[in-house]
Amino acid sequence: MILLTKLGGKEILINELLIETAQETPDTVITMNNGHSYIVSEKLDEIKDKIVEFNRLTRRRPGRSND
Helix, strand or coil, X not given: CEEEEECCCCEEEECHHHEEEEEECCCEEEEECCCCEEEECCCHHHHHHHXXXXXXXXXXXXXXXXX
């Protein structure tokens, strides 16, 4: 999950695997695969970086051991 900030300043955790689309309109709107949408203050590049970092920290790479 990634930590994002709604426009009012409230932080929310979003499951990055359930994001269907994200677009800047100019606000950033994230639409989940269940149809729910969230408007957040982060830009697309920030969201992408958070997803990449989360995956880097939590997922094992193929062919590598867990030690």
